[in-house]
Amino acid sequence: MSKVIVYPPTSMILSDLVERMGHKALVVPERVRELVTANDVQSPPLNVTPEEPKKGLRYAAVDVPSGVRGRMALIGPLIEEAEAAIIVEDPGWLTGCAGCSRTNELVRLLIRTKGIPVLDLNYPTDDAQAKVFVQKIRAFLEGLK
Amino acid sequence: MIRIAQLSCGSEYSGIQKEIERAAETVGAKIVYPEVSLEDILNVEKNFGVKVASGDLNLAMARAVRIVENPDLADAVIVMTCFRCAEAAIIRSEIRKFIHEHSRIPVLSYSFTERTTAETLLTRMEALVTTVKYRGLLARERQKGLTAGIDSGSTTTKSVIMRDNEVIGTGWVPTTEVLKSAEDAFDAAIKMAGIKKEEIQAVGVTGYGRFLVGKHINARLIQEEITVNSKGAVFLSDAQRGPATVIDIGGMDNKAISVQDGIPGGFTMGGICAGASGRFLELTARRLGVDITQLGKLALKGDFRNVAMNSYCIVFGTQSLVNSLSMGCKPEDVAMAACHSVAEQVYEQQLQEVEVKEPVIMVGGTSLIEGLPRAMEELLHVKVLVPKNAQYIGAVGAALLVSGLLEG
Amino acid sequence: MKVTKYVITSSESDILPSDIAMKIYGSKYDVNVKETCFGVMVNGEEEVVDALVKDIRALDPAGIFIKDRGFPPGDPRRCRGHRGGGARPGFYMIESESKMLPMISRALASGGEVTAIPEKKKPLLPSRLEEIIKEDLS
Numbered sequence: 001m002s003k004v005i006v007y008p009p010t011s012m013i014l015s016d017l018v019e020r021m022g023h024k025a026l027v028v029p030e031r032v033r034e035l036v037t038a039n040d041v042q043s044p045p046l047n048v049t050p051e052e053p054k055k056g057l058r059y060a061a062v063d064v065p066s067g068v069r070g071r072m073a074l075i076g077p078l079i080e081e082a083e084a085a086i087i088v089e090d091p092g093w094l095t096g097c098a099g100c101s102r103t104n105e106l107v108r109l110l111i112r113t114k115g116i117p118v119l120d121l122n123y124p125t126d127d128a129q130a131k132v133f134v135q136k137i138r139a140f141l142e143g144l145k
Numbered sequence: 146m147i148r149i150a151q152l153s154c155g156s157e158y159s160g161i162q163k164e165i166e167r168a169a170e171t172v173g174a175k176i177v178y179p180e181v182s183l184e185d186i187l188n189v190e191k192n193f194g195v196k197v198a199s200g201d202l203n204l205a206m207a208r209a210v211r212i213v214e215n216p217d218l219a220d221a222v223i224v225m226t227c228f229r230c231a232e233a234a235i236i237r238s239e240i241r242k243f244i245h246e247h248s249r250i251p252v253l254s255y256s257f258t259e260r261t262t263a264e265t266l267l268t269r270m271e272a273l274v275t276t277v278k279y280r281g282l283l284a285r286e287r288q289k290g291l292t293a294g295i296d297s298g299s300t301t302t303k304s305v306i307m308r309d310n311e312v313i314g315t316g317w318v319p320t321t322e323v324l325k326s327a328e329d330a331f332d333a334a335i336k337m338a339g340i341k342k343e344e345i346q347a348v349g350v351t352g353y354g355r356f357l358v359g360k361h362i363n364a365r366l367i368q369e370e371i372t373v374n375s376k377g378a379v380f381l382s383d384a385q386r387g388p389a390t391v392i393d394i395g396g397m398d399n400k401a402i403s404v405q406d407g408i409p410g411g412f413t414m415g416g417i418c419a420g421a422s423g424r425f426l427e428l429t430a431r432r433l434g435v436d437i438t439q440l441g442k443l444a445l446k447g448d449f450r451n452v453a454m455n456s457y458c459i460v461f462g463t464q465s466l467v468n469s470l471s472m473g474c475k476p477e478d479v480a481m482a483a484c485h486s487v488a489e490q491v492y493e494q495q496l497q498e499v500e501v502k503e504p505v506i507m508v509g510g511t512s513l514i515e516g517l518p519r520a521m522e523e524l525l526h527v528k529v530l531v532p533k534n535a536q537y538i539g540a541v542g543a544a545l546l547v548s549g550l551l552e553g
Numbered sequence: 554m555k556v557t558k559y560v561i562t563s564s565e566s567d568i569l570p571s572d573i574a575m576k577i578y579g580s581k582y583d584v585n586v587k588e589t590c591f592g593v594m595v596n597g598e599e600e601v602v603d604a605l606v607k608d609i610r611a612l613d614p615a616g617i618f619i620k621d622r623g624f625p626p627g628d629p630r631r632c633r634g635h636r637g638g639g640a641r642p643g644f645y646m647i648e649s650e651s652k653m654l655p656m657i658s659r660a661l662a663s664g665g666e667v668t669a670i671p672e673k674k675k676p677l678l679p680s681r682l683e684e685i686i687k688e689d690l691s
Contacts, residue, residue: 010643012561012620012650013657019619020610032623033556036630043163044630045641046623050160053259065227066259067155074158090198093187096643099201100155102230123653130656131663148637178639183648201642208639 002144005082007108008098009075014086017134021141026078028097035074048073060106071103079110084117084144086137091123117144147174147274150219152208152240154201155227159259165225168266172274179218181207193243195236202226202236209240213247220277221251223270228256238498245403245411245500251276252411254498269414272371276409283372283408285549286385290346292548293334295362296370296539297327297354300396300423301510304330305540306338306345307548314338315537323354324361331362334540346551349373349543353397366547370539375402375409377542378506381532388502392491392521392529393538394511396423399491403499413498419459421490423511428463429483433476437514440480444516447477449485457490484516485523492524506530508538556599559620560609561592561647563654566616573609573617580605587626591651594626615661618654620647 005026006014015025035047043049048070056069059076074097087108090101098104112118119140124130149169156162169176185207190196193206205224212218224240226233234256241254253273255266276283288307296303298320304327306314316333320326327350335342349366350359351373359367370393378384378391391402399421402412419425430440452469456462466479507518507529513536518529534541562568570592577586577595582605584597595602606619629635677685 008646010646012559012618012647013653015620016618017657027621029621029623033621036624036628037555043160044166045162045636046157047630048158048160048162050259052158052160063229065155065230065233066159066161066257067227067230068158070155070158070160070259091649092196093183093200093645093649095186095200095204095645096641097158098646099199099204099642100158101198101200101232124656124660127656127659130653130660134657134660151637175637177637178633180639183645186645200645204642204645 002083003081004084004086004141004144005078005111007085007087007111008094008104009078009107010097011088014088017137018086018141021138023141023144026082028074028078031074031078032097059110065102067100068103068106071097071100072106075103075107076110079107079114082111082114082116084140085111086119086121086140087111089120089122147172147220147277148177148218149174149221149223149270149273150179150208150212151176151223151225152205153223153225154199154205154233154236155230156225156257159227159257159261161257161259161261164261164263165223165266167263168270171263171267172270174221174270174274177219179208179211179215181211185211195239197232197236199232202233206236206240209243212250213244216248216250219250221273222253223273224252224254226256228258241411241498242500251409254411254413268369268371269412271369272409272412275368275372279372280408282546282549283376284406285546286380286407288545288548290548290551291340291344292544292551293331293345293348294540294543294545294547295327295331295348295350295352295358295364296537296543297323297350297352297358298396298539299353302326302330302352302354303537303540304334305534305537305544306334306340307541307544308338312534312537312541314340315534315540317536320354323357327354327358327362347547349547351539351543364547365550366543368543368546371400371402371409371412371414373542373546374400374508374538375404375542376407376546377538377540378508378532379404379407380545381534381538381541382504382506382530384504384506388500390499390501390503390505392496392505392507393509394421394423394487394491394507394517395509398422399495401491401495401499403502411499413495415491415495418457418490420457420462421487421494423509425459425462425487426483426511426514426517428459429466429480432463432467432470433480435476435480441484441513441515441517443477444480444484444514445519447475447479447481447516449478449482449520451475451478452482454482454486457486462486481516481520484514485520487511488517488520488524492521496525501525501527503527504530506532508532508535510536512536554599555596555625556602557594557596557622557625558602558606559589559592559594559622559647560606561618561620561651561654562613563616563618563658564651565655565658566613568613568616573612576609576612577605580608585626591647594622596625615658616654
């Protein structure tokens with residue numbers, strides 16, 4: 001079993017396919033869970049406090065917007081943990097944790113420069129593409145075992 | 146309950162969402178998020194005019210479209226994005242313009258960092274809520290009866306006495322101890338007006354020390370500077386109807402306010418850099434060995450282009466001025482360079498955030514330093530008005546507004 | 554540790570969110586369930602939820618999808634009822650991906666066979682474009 005980071009890091013389809021094929025998907029909701037279940041913090045909605053943008057300094061300098069650094073505090077540790085990655089080209093409707101394009105660019109860059117196996121895909125738009133999409137993911141994940 | 150629609154990107158991830166909500170709560174408002182569909186977001190290029198790479202900015206634009214189509218959804222709007230994000234800066238400004246052009250809903254635009262606190266946002270939110278809550282009061286054009294205004298500023302405290310639409314007494318003291326300075330300025334204004342304190346029907350208070358002073362003297366009106374200064378500026382400039390732009394470069398912060406019929410429609414408040422404040426001009430005057438009241442006249446004789454300014458900073462900028470003097474630059478050129486530096490920074494960092502429409506009115510003590518409005522005129526390519534009593538703007542606005550409460 | 558997972562059904566699946574909820578109510582698993590428009594949210598101890606979603610998946614292996622969620626169901630810090638209306642930003646992503654689920658389901662159900670996708674047409678060569686323009690204008 002490998003730890004696989006998916007991009008977009010909030011993707012239901014990608015995390016589902018990774019998990020159903022026997023690997024561990026590294027996804028943002030798990031990091032959000034850590035924040036919102038911490039008892040001593042009350043900073044709705046995400047319990048992200050001004051400390052997160054400071055933690056994000058590990059990934060981006062202080063002249064990078066605070067929203068990028070705050071998001072990197074969530075996503076950066078997942079990249080560090082990742083042993084493989086699946087990256088789907090930005091479909092143009094990413095919001096929330098994946099709603100900042102500057103963060104997304106940095107996330108993709110850090111994944112690619114880490115030197116782990118990366119599978120690049122596009123979201124499918126028809127059945128034929130969907131079959132190739134699933135098949136490529138299956139083949140990639142089997143290759144990791 | 147006033148509903149403030151939040152159109153933003155990055156606030157949740159900067160850890161400041163709680164601060165935004167806390168500031169709103171303090172001024173009796175609630176933050177709301179207009180409902181939009183996925184289709185609204187996907188069609189944002191068609192409906193707003195552009196689609197950008199960041200989805201949360203597209204969401205903010207889709208929400209702006211929804212508000213313009215359904216103005217009943219919100220009473221006011223705040224547009225907030227991360228400081229230093231170019232993509233967001235463009236969209237923030239366009240959302241502000243979009244709402245300003247297509248609705249009567251007041252808009253506040255702000256760029257935040259993780260250090261932004263509820264306290265930073267409070268005056269801005271208070272002004273936003275005031276423009277919604279007291280529209281009738283803000284529409285008042287004449288001062289009636291005998292009223293007083295006190296502006297407890299960070300650097301100076303000002304007071305005026307007004308009777309039947311005329312300023313009949315003024316007082317001005319440097320702010321030391323807040324309450325004592327307020328009393329001194331107030332007493333001076335009373336003395337000049339030749340009236341007794343007991344005759345005054347109501348007092349309005351504004352400025353940094355407004356809560357403390359207001360409570361102490363039992364003021365009828367305690368109000369932030371944005372709405373009060375807008376009112377004072379258009380009153381003194383006889384520009385109460387139609388559009389106007391008010392620029393107030395203060396001791397600790399600067400305000401740029403876009404006014405329509407005497408009511409602020411959009412505004413920005415900057416307040417981190419001393420290089421864009423009256424303090425910078427004070428230091429320059431001291432270095433040149435002239436009184437601050439003479440700096441402006443000296444500057445009018447100079448040309449800023451003869452001085453190489455490498456920085457807007459109060460430390461490094463002043464160093465540039467000192468270097469220029471040692472290299473033989475004329476004091477008048479240095480004086481104008483200082484005025485230009487302050488004006489240019491306000492122009493670059495704040496006036497881009499509001500609609501600059503004529504008349505442009507400069508107020509506050511710094512507006513009397515003649516080089517400063519001149520520098521602003523050169524940057525904006527429009528005539529800049531400095532009304533009589535411009536330094537008492539907050540006190541005049543407070544005295545005018547509080548007279549509106551006498552009838553209620 | 555308590556976790557929350559979305560169980561999302563493809564719109565073409567024969568299994569409805571209400572079927573899933575009924576199955577959970579009638580099961581031995583000690584979890585909280587909340588039905589939503591596109592599936593259900595299940596909240597409980599991690600190992601219990603993991604075992605449960607495995608069982609649910611078996612109802613329609615190609616038509617049921619699982620996603621992690623950070624917040625417990627109805628958490629007031631995220632619930633729109635408590636937070637001035639409007640969907641949370643991440644909702645739009647679930648909605649977008651949900652629309653693709655029928656395609657993904659069919660691909661999963663079809664097993665390994667993959668038909669080759671025809672290659673995209675290459676853009677016209679500038680020289681050929683020039684010829685067309687000349688022909689058209691002559």
